[in-house]
Amino acid sequence: MSVAQQQSYQLSDYLEKLPGTTFRKLYQQPSTAFAIFRRMLPPLAKVFVQALLYAPAPLLLSELDVWVRPEGKMHRDRALSILRSLHIIQITPPGKDKPQEMQLTTNFRNSMRLALEGGGSHNSFGVPSTLPVDPRIDIAYLDHYARKKWEDILHYIVNSVPVDGETGGGGSSFSGGPKASVKDLLLIGRLVERRPDTRGGVGITQAGFTFLLQEANAQVWTLLLLWLEAADRAKSAAEQAKGPASNAAKSDSIDMLSFLFMLASLELGRAYDTDALTETRRNMLPALVDFGLIYIPREDTRQYFPTRLATTLTSSASALRSVSSGFSAATANNLGDAASLGTTPDSSGASKGSIIIETNYRLYAYTSSPLQIAVLALFTHLNMRFPGMVTGRLTRDSIRRAIGFGITADQIISYLASHAHEQMVRAAAATGRPVLPPTVVDQIRLWQIENERMTTSAGFLFKDFDSLEEYVSLSSYAEEIGVLMWKSDRKRMFYANKIEQLRDYLKSRKKAE
Amino acid sequence: MVKAVRGVLIECEPAIKSILVHIDSTHHHEFIIEDLDETHLFVKEAMLHILKQKLEERLKETYRPEEPLEDSD
Structure with a gap:
């Protein structure tokens, strides 16, 4: 089983599929251009963009060789390939008489400049509300609210796990749950599926497990993208019923996506004006409330508050390990702030590292969070539960069962490592050893390998080349942009896991000839 | 003309590969598109799931992993 297939839906996959015209419209918003720059680009690509941003004329592609050391060619080509796939740069096709040049695409350049210089009246970074703000709504309040909403969603997914009696603590303390619309979305996204034999009538899928163990930030994006696609489909179905109508549906989804990028640029704890939003965006608000990305006071719907889930949307992907640790990091920063102290959500075990694991595979978790216990039960054989603590063992069966669900060994290991008890972290630091016992880590990996006799990846096999030259040029291009997985010079075949850019390359070569 | 399949x-x-090739040859060659080399095969996407199942069944007949020592709780 390949890891790539198990990854649930990611923002980069979604963006890659969008056509160039969509990007041109997206980049009309400075906040979007800036958010893509912040979140989607590797460091080298950022350097290129910064260098090109105020360049008066296109840059010769060959000049890049001066900037990048020969051994960094791989990184350079990958950075360029990402920049191209996101339609941030344009490179002139290779011609016989003219050297290749590159420059930023017009909309991206203009919006990026606006974002940096703060000019224009685009309102792209939100319009703060001028109305008085209820003093009860502070950062701690918003954190508590967002955490509750998001954990409800996670609970709903976790609770669809078929639990064996002793570990089924999740159900009892579980109340409310997400809105029906959110539940439908999880069904559509195949994170859960209808199964009459389980308690809630739904059962978790492989994608659902992967989702659970993802970091919070990736989780939020996965859900949002599912939602965007569902909205797209609903609209295009409606359009079709009316006959060949306008492009309205398409432009709506562009506006929706740029709204998400805008939310990410807003300031936590500040009120923004709902009247300044377009109709499409106003229609999004109820769903965003259901996800916990924004808060709207019941008494006054003219204001909306972005929560931490929204404002961290475009921060670097590894910034938040999990919702709870993200929140605890955030609340730790605010400890000086007396107002937030009293209302800080109770820092239950979930918000700190709480797991101790011994070399004999025994596991102790100082937590009473049903969510964390349920997650642990996915891959641990839990056998005892005390107030504030559970104990269990990692066994071959428990790990293999988890792997059968679609969880990978690396996900389990990284979950254990990031939730390790601070005592483990301290002891490891003092002796200079890794946090988790190496025997346990190795054994978890071995248990996985034993189950997986092969690795697979979906993609395309290129064959029947007319000439050796054609084979060499395309396969080396595939290698440069990092999609080449296998090749045989003798058979003149190669396998690539993505096709889009190779197709463009072939087309541009044909033109040049 | 270059083709992308x-x-x-x-x-x-290689051992697993030979089992896969054998499964393919006993099922009217409905899995494998191209036998690439000693350790690589290119197969039909829609059939992958069934191929995996067949492999599991085949391995279960021959393979008994050892359980690490139990300790008392």
């Missing part, structure tokens, strides 16, 4: 690349040990 959609499918799944499988990487595995």
Whole structure:
């Protein structure tokens, strides 16, 4: 089983599929251009963009060789390939008489400049509300609210796990749950599926497990993208019923996506004006409330508050390990702030590292969070539960069962490592050893390998080349942009896991000839 | 003219590969598109799931992993 297939839906996959015209419209918003720059680009690509941003004329592609050391060619080509796939740069096709040049695409350049210089009246970074703000709504309040909403969603997914009696603590303390619309979305996204034999009538899928163990930030994006696609489909179905109508549906989804990028640029704890939003965006608000990305006071719907889930949307992907640790990091920063102290959500075990694991595979978790216990039960054989603590063992069966669900060994290991008890972290630091016992880590990996006799990846096999030259040029291009997985010079075949850019390359070569 | 064929690349040990090839040859060659080399096969995407199941069944007949020592709780 390949890891790539198990990854649930990611923002980069979604963006890659969008056509160039969509990007041109997206980049009309400075906040979007800036958010893509912040979140989607590797460091080298950022350097290129910064260098090109105020360049008066296109840059010769060959000049890049001066900037990048020969051994960094791989990184350079990958950075360029990402920049191209996101339609941030344009490179002139290779011609016989003219050297290749590159420059930023017009909309991206203009919006990026606006974002940096703060000019224009685009309102792209939100319009703060001028109305008085209820003093009860502070950062701690918003954190508590967002955490509750998001954990409800996670609970709903976790609770669809078929639990064996002793570990089924999740159900009892579980109340409310997400809105029906959110539940439908999880069904559509195949994170859960209808199964009459389980308690809630739904059962978790492989994608659902992967989702659970993802970091919070990736989780939020996965859900949002599912939602965007569902909205797209609903609209295009409606359009079709009316006959060949306008492009309205398409432009709506562009506006929706740029709204998400805008939310990410807003300031936590500040009120923004709902009247300044377009109709499409106003229609999004109820769903965003259901996800916990924004808060709207019941008494006054003219204001909306972005929560931490929204404002961290475009921060670097590894910034938040999990919702709870993200929140605890955030609340730790605010400890000086007396107002937030009293209302800080109770820092239950979930918000700190709480797991101790011994070399004999025994596991102790100082937590009473049903969510964390349920997650642990996915891959641990839990056998005892005390107030504030559970104990269990990692066994071959428990790990293999988890792997059968679609969880990978690396996900389990990284979950254990990031939730390790601070005592483990301290002891490891003092002796200079890794946090988790190496025997346990190795054994978890071995248990996985034993189950997986092969690795697979979906993609395309290129064959029947007319000439050796054609084979060499395309396969080396595939290698440069990092999609080449296998090749045989003798058979003149190669396998690539993505096709889009190779197709463009072939087309541009044909033109040049 | 160059062709791009959609499918799944499988990487595995030569021993596993020979089992897969055998499964393919006993099922009217409905799995494998291209036998690439000692450790790689290119198979039909839609059939991957069934191929995996067949492999599991085949391995279960021959393979008994050892359980690490139990300790008392």
